Amino acid sequence: MRLSADLVEFQDRLGHKFRQPALLLRAVTHASISSATRPDNQRLEFLGDRVLGLVMAEALLGADLQATEGQLAPRFNALVRKETCAEVARDIGLGDVLKLGRSEMMSGGRRKEALLGDAMEAVIAAVHQDAGFEAARGLVLRLWGSRIGTVAPDARDAKTSLQEWAQARGMAPPHYTLTGRDGPDHQPHFKVEVRLDNGAVETASAGSKRAAEQAAAGALLARMETPND
Missing domain, CATH: 3.30.160.20 (Double Stranded RNA Binding Domain)
Incomplete structure (x- = not known):
């Protein structure tokens, strides 16, 4: 399948060219517009949450070799929570390419934190399914960037x-x-x-x-x- 022009541009911002473009289309498709022939991104979101968690756990262990589990847990939570995922989604303009139903668009769905966070997790999973864990890992580390190294030592919300x-x-x-x-x-x-x-x-x-x-x-x-x- 061929991606629309806006998704081609998004690919460039994301830094990953999909060998299976249908995965990207699915990742940006919200349940409000899904159908039998157009699946939504909920299953990808489920996987992306786990991929993100593993990448962040590894990154935090490597960043501070002396930290205890009690110190690492709040930092981990700060990096994987929906608010942070939504921030990253805004950085790459993910909201601009989301496929939404009319009611969701009218209610400002492209700016909703939970919706953006979920879609960001789905995009991570789409990259994982398209090119494997190392590709997804590289994507997460690049997009989260300095957030990993600058997360507060005591990052409890x-x-x-x-x-x-x-x-x-x-x-x-x-x-x-x-x-x-x-x-x-x-x-x-x-x-x-x-x-x-x-x-x-x-x-x-x-x-x-x-x-x-x-x-x-x-x-x-x-x-x-x-x-x-």
Whole structure:
């Protein structure tokens, strides 16, 4: 099969020329437009998640020979989470070539973090299926680039850190509440509140519920760890 012009350009940005172009087409096809003759990227996403995980685990082991499992795990999670996959997807313009149903396009699907992250994993799997593990490994290391070497030594996300802070003090896990949502479907804005047993509360807003929760958790943790004057 012949790829469309936009997918040919994407191949160039990706740095991998597919011997089986149908794999690339499948990797960028969302379930909202799939059919019996046009499979979506969900199975590839499943495989790509595992390929990415193995590549990152190997890379982190090689980058820090003294790190313990407890130190490596949060760094690993920071590099393979959906937000990071979505960042990489934006770097290579993956959203521009996604094949989406009309409703998903109208709701801003090309910019949705979860959708971009899933598609990035599917593209990794497509390269793996097209040319093998070493090709997929090379792709991941190149696209993630400096993120691997600069991931924070303690890369726990804010929600995890806040939960550990609370548990260490005998508190229940933080409670998150969605307190507002506005903006058009293609560019929503979420407001989230996080509250602790001791009555401490913070709110934050972001373009996704997950990002708003992280921002609120980070703000509350910073306040809890700041010594009182």
